[in-house]
Amino acid sequence: MTSNAIKGIRRKKSTLSEVKIAIVGAPGVGKSALTVRFITKRYIGEYDHQSDLRYKHEAMVDGDAIIFDLLDSCPKTLDEVPSSETLNWADGLVLVYAITDRNSINYIKRVKLMLGSIDLPTVLIANKGDLIHLRQISTEEGENLARSFDCWFKEVTAAEQVSQIADVFHELCREILQIRKKNKQSLLDRMLGGKTVVRTYARGKSDSALPKERNND
Numbered sequence: 001m002t003s004n005a006i007k008g009i010r011r012k013k014s015t016l017s018e019v020k021i022a023i024v025g026a027p028g029v030g031k032s033a034l035t036v037r038f039i040t041k042r043y044i045g046e047y048d049h050q051s052d053l054r055y056k057h058e059a060m061v062d063g064d065a066i067i068f069d070l071l072d073s074c075p076k077t078l079d080e081v082p083s084s085e086t087l088n089w090a091d092g093l094v095l096v097y098a099i100t101d102r103n104s105i106n107y108i109k110r111v112k113l114m115l116g117s118i119d120l121p122t123v124l125i126a127n128k129g130d131l132i133h134l135r136q137i138s139t140e141e142g143e144n145l146a147r148s149f150d151c152w153f154k155e156v157t158a159a160e161q162v163s164q165i166a167d168v169f170h171e172l173c174r175e176i177l178q179i180r181k182k183n184k185q186s187l188l189d190r191m192l193g194g195k196t197v198v199r200t201y202a203r204g205k206s207d208s209a210l211p212k213e214r215n216n217d
């Protein structure tokens with residue numbers, strides 16, 4: 001390999017940003033459908049898995065190549081909330097409920113309570129927007145909840161939409177990168193103390209305990 005080729009690879013690598021996103025929600029709300037839709041643009045109706053899954057996916061966001069490190073969580077019951085390890089690992093959260101399932105929005109409220117003072121960039125997603133006849137949660141209720149969380153909200157249909165699903169991940173990525181940029185100046189301070197420090201440190205440590213990532217290119 002020529003030195004120019006090596007330089008080219010180095011240059012490409014240094015322009016890539018990575019964002020770690022956990023997709024969190026009650027069982028059956030469509031977390032896997034959303035994740036797989038984003039990665040492959042395809043809809044997989046039945047996606048059977050028994051544990052959390054990691055994926056890496058590269059996509060362009062506003063002209064920049066971004067590596068999305070995605071964790072598709074897999075709670076077995078409504079009582080199983082994401083582990084602190086997952087929350088520490090994530091740069092941002094996609095919180096998902098289904099408009100057809102009141103328990104699923106209650107699950108999100110519990111996760112938010114559990115987060116306490118941990119301030120992670122978040123988007124709130126109401127899935128299964130096609131099942132209007134089975135709707136239990138109005139759009140307004142979702143909007144109000146997002147307002148109380150101070151986060152972005154969108155009602156989607158993983159079963160039918162492609163670009164709208166990508167928008168969800170892109171929007172969260174933008175927020176993560178914006179915060180990262182803002183915090184860059186005070187990185188040293190954050191590494192020496194305070195809440196964020198614990199998060200940053202634990203993130204590195206916890207990677208090995210999280211599910212191994214899959215390559216989907």
Ligand SMILES: Nc1nc2c(ncn2[C@@H]2O[C@H](COP(=O)(O)OP(=O)(O)OP(=O)(O)O)[C@@H](O)[C@H]2O)c(=O)[nH]1
Nearest residue numbers: 027028029030031032033045047074128157158159
């Ligand atoms: N009608 C409709 N069904 C959907 C939609 N998204 C997902 N589903 C269905 O909902 C069921 C659950 O979808 P999954 O993607 O497996 O949900 P999950 O949240 O990953 O489920 P767990 O892995 O069990 O936690 C499947 O039968 C999907 O086909 C949607 O937008 N509309």
